[in-house]
Amino acid sequence: MSLWKIAWRSIQQRAVASALTSFSMALGVALVVTVLVFFGVLYQSLHRGAEGYDLIVGPRGGTEQLVLNTVFYIGDPVGKLPYQFYKDLEEGRINKNVEAVIPVCMGHIYQGFRVIGTTPEIFDRLTYFGGQSYQFADGENFRAEDPFAAVAGAVAAKESGLRPGAKFKATHGTGQSAARQHEEEFTVTGVLKPTGTPVDRAIFVNMEGFYLIHAKKDQSSEGTEADGTKAAEHTSVPPAQQNSNSHNDDRLQQIAAISATTRAKSEAGSGGKADGDLPQAHSSHSAESHSDACDNHDCQHHDHHDHREVSALLVVVPERPPGLVEKVAFELNNGTFDGVQVQAVVPGRVVASLFERFVGKLEAVLLVMAVLIVVVAGVGIMVSIYNSMSERRREIAIMRALGANRVTVMLVVLLESILLALGGGALGMLLGHGLVTALAPWIAQWTGIAVGLFQFRLVELLLIPGLIALASAVGYLPAVIAYRTDVAEALTANP
Amino acid sequence: MLELIDVRKSFQQPNGNQLPVLDIAEFRAAAGEQVVLVGRSGSGKTTLLHVIAGISRADSGRVKIDGWDITLLSEAERDRFRAEHIGYVFQTFNLLPGFSALENVLVAMRFARGHVDKARARQLLKRVGLEHRMSHKPPMLSVGEQQRVAVARALANKPRLLLADEPTASVDAANQQAILDLIRETCQEENVTLLLVTHAPEVAQQFPRIEYLEKFNRAVMKL
Numbered sequence: 001m002s003l004w005k006i007a008w009r010s011i012q013q014r015a016v017a018s019a020l021t022s023f024s025m026a027l028g029v030a031l032v033v034t035v036l037v038f039f040g041v042l043y044q045s046l047h048r049g050a051e052g053y054d055l056i057v058g059p060r061g062g063t064e065q066l067v068l069n070t071v072f073y074i075g076d077p078v079g080k081l082p083y084q085f086y087k088d089l090e091e092g093r094i095n096k097n098v099e100a101v102i103p104v105c106m107g108h109i110y111q112g113f114r115v116i117g118t119t120p121e122i123f124d125r126l127t128y129f130g131g132q133s134y135q136f137a138d139g140e141n142f143r144a145e146d147p148f149a150a151v152a153g154a155v156a157a158k159e160s161g162l163r164p165g166a167k168f169k170a171t172h173g174t175g176q177s178a179a180r181q182h183e184e185e186f187t188v189t190g191v192l193k194p195t196g197t198p199v200d201r202a203i204f205v206n207m208e209g210f211y212l213i214h215a216k217k218d219q220s221s222e223g224t225e226a227d228g229t230k231a232a233e234h235t236s237v238p239p240a241q242q243n244s245n246s247h248n249d250d251r252l253q254q255i256a257a258i259s260a261t262t263r264a265k266s267e268a269g270s271g272g273k274a275d276g277d278l279p280q281a282h283s284s285h286s287a288e289s290h291s292d293a294c295d296n297h298d299c300q301h302h303d304h305h306d307h308r309e310v311s312a313l314l315v316v317v318p319e320r321p322p323g324l325v326e327k328v329a330f331e332l333n334n335g336t337f338d339g340v341q342v343q344a345v346v347p348g349r350v351v352a353s354l355f356e357r358f359v360g361k362l363e364a365v366l367l368v369m370a371v372l373i374v375v376v377a378g379v380g381i382m383v384s385i386y387n388s389m390s391e392r393r394r395e396i397a398i399m400r401a402l403g404a405n406r407v408t409v410m411l412v413v414l415l416e417s418i419l420l421a422l423g424g425g426a427l428g429m430l431l432g433h434g435l436v437t438a439l440a441p442w443i444a445q446w447t448g449i450a451v452g453l454f455q456f457r458l459v460e461l462l463l464i465p466g467l468i469a470l471a472s473a474v475g476y477l478p479a480v481i482a483y484r485t486d487v488a489e490a491l492t493a494n495p
Numbered sequence: 496m497l498e499l500i501d502v503r504k505s506f507q508q509p510n511g512n513q514l515p516v517l518d519i520a521e522f523r524a525a526a527g528e529q530v531v532l533v534g535r536s537g538s539g540k541t542t543l544l545h546v547i548a549g550i551s552r553a554d555s556g557r558v559k560i561d562g563w564d565i566t567l568l569s570e571a572e573r574d575r576f577r578a579e580h581i582g583y584v585f586q587t588f589n590l591l592p593g594f595s596a597l598e599n600v601l602v603a604m605r606f607a608r609g610h611v612d613k614a615r616a617r618q619l620l621k622r623v624g625l626e627h628r629m630s631h632k633p634p635m636l637s638v639g640e641q642q643r644v645a646v647a648r649a650l651a652n653k654p655r656l657l658l659a660d661e662p663t664a665s666v667d668a669a670n671q672q673a674i675l676d677l678i679r680e681t682c683q684e685e686n687v688t689l690l691l692v693t694h695a696p697e698v699a700q701q702f703p704r705i706e707y708l709e710k711f712n713r714a715v716m717k718l
Contacts, residue, residue, distance in 0.1 A: 001598060006602065009593040009598070013593035394589070395591060398589045398591060400574065401550060401589070402583075402648075403579070404578075405574040406570070
């Protein structure tokens with residue numbers, strides 16, 4: 001018979017009081033566990049969003065604003081980068097150690113979800129959370145040749161009702177500044193499977209569509225938007241294409257064809273395939289304009305790119321040699337490219353810094369509060385055992401009379417305190433994880449992270465030595481009383 | 496086997512004065528001997544047993560058990576000595592209420608040796624007629640059964656000396672003789688020296704050696 005069992009028998013003797021004190025400890029521990037798991041999920045969620053690429057390149061300005069806007073679609077872009085910079089970086093003219101460059105254009109929403117202009121490569125080339133490829137729950141990725149195609153993230157699709165074939169109109173601006181809906185409709189070609197990243201809550205459109213929308217708007221409003229924002233925020237259309245309002249639709253088709261042809265040439269080194277993929281009307285139109293104004297087209301093309309802009313670039317750098325990411329970032333941060341100065345940041349580091357500065361502090365505050373509740377529960381254990389000491393004096397005296405020394409009876413009381421704390425702690429962990437499991441569907445909906453009953457954080461293991469230390473501290477006072485018990489007096493006292 | 500020489504013990508009264516309780520010039524008991532100490536209430540019977548068991552320390556004098564002078568031992572050493580060499584049967588049984596009959600016996604083994612001998616614990620309970628009540632806790636046992644458990648517990652560590660403090664005083668009349676017989680028989684079987692205190696003449700007269708505390712405790716004689 002171990003001292004643990006002797007302590008356990010003492011607990012059983014005062015089952016109700018022991019259960020209540022242990023339960024109060026369980027509630028405290030459950031709160032600690034819930035806070036830990038929730039913030040763990042939050043941290044994981046934040047980090048997931050910043051995975052899949054190595055650098056974010058954007059205009060000089062706030063680093064955190066760049067990451068918040070590009071990774072989490074929060075707030076406004078830092079500024080704009082020339083489209084030509086994107087092309088130069090993508091084609092290796094700026095840095096040869098760049099494997100892939102994905103542009104993102106911000107500034108639109110649909111039913112509260114950010115609409116992001118980009119290229120189809122965002123889902124073809126990039127991965128998320130440990131190298132997983134983006135998969136489509138329904139439909140497929142949009143094509144470069146279709147300027148008004150879109151892909152919806154899992155949550156955005158579910159909540160806005162978008163599905164393949166659905167059409168929607170994006171609204172210019174974000175949040176409260178979103179005031180004007182564009183007339184042009186985007187057609188959804190696919191819905192992504194949940195990723196547990198901010199991608200789930202966004203809608204991605206072909207950025208060529210953005211450029212076309214704003215080209216049309218430039219023609220109608222002579223370059224100035226109703227809210228005072230220049231149309232060039234997202235696009236710049238060659239002046240030659242902005243002259244005739246009466247042929248707007250023809251112009252749009254022409255721009256679409258030129259845009260697609262240019263992209264196809266740029267990526268495939270030949271315009272043949274892209275032309276073949278274009279809709280018939282666009283192809284023929286393109287062919288005409290291409291033949292009769294080839295020189296002009298080149299000029300237009302360059303001019304077109306000169307005025308286009310992007311919000312940021314997601315850059316993939318080859319894995320080897322180690323340190324290449326830092327090297328590329330250093331070169332970009334310290335260079336000037338045709339008068340353009342940019343900033344390149346490693347998103348994971350900024351996210352970690354953001355988490356520590358803001359979320360980490362909140363976690364710390366909540367943890368301190370939860371730990372205080374655990375300490376109060378510990379004091380409850382002390383009070384419970386302390387109150388029982390007067391009625392246990394005889395029991396302790398019997399043990400002493402049977403040969404247990406002072407230290408042994410002191411240990412029995414301490415072990416009792418530890419058992420109550422650990423028992424409550426174990427129950428609390430179950431309760432905490434049970435609560436998290438009960439909220440799992442809600443968490444999965446918001447973060448895409450499936451939380452299970454056994455979603456442990458390593459830091460939870462600290463609860464075990466922590467509870468033992470707390471139980472030892474609160475059990476010390478009653479243990480000392482047990483230690484000091486006068487055996488002869490307790491034995492001769494009336495039972 | 497048991498030897499008390501010039502043992503004195505007094506308690507401090509609330510007014511600060513010392514109240515002598517024990518003043519024994521000499522007392523001896525041989526190995527395996529069964530001695531009954533008779534004394535009226537307040538004659539120091541329980542205090543004497545506590546001093547012999549090492550629960551209380553004598554103010555002066557020597558208490559030798561099997562050659563060991565326990566007055567020279569530290570408190571922790573006396574605890575250990577008591578656990579290993581002395582069995583104690585209390586008037587009020589003093590069983591641990593949260594433990595079964597078997598566990599009450601095992602606890603005594605645990606404190607004495609650090610480990611338990613379940614076979615011996617079962618054998619002892621069987622010997623006192625409780626083979627079917629081993630898993631019962633004290634509140635579920637009759638007073639007679641509780642005292643039987645206490646006897647088994649006192650013999651758990653094969654003591655050299657068994658101290659019994661009015662073991663039949665709290666037991667109903669029907670069980671008094673049975674308990675007394677049990678204690679004497681088991682002590683005889685295990686060759687244990689028995690020192691039993693009582694104030695009941697009918698109990699005392701069954702023993703071959705009867706000592707009256709009033710006759711050799713000078714503290715009582717002075718009262």
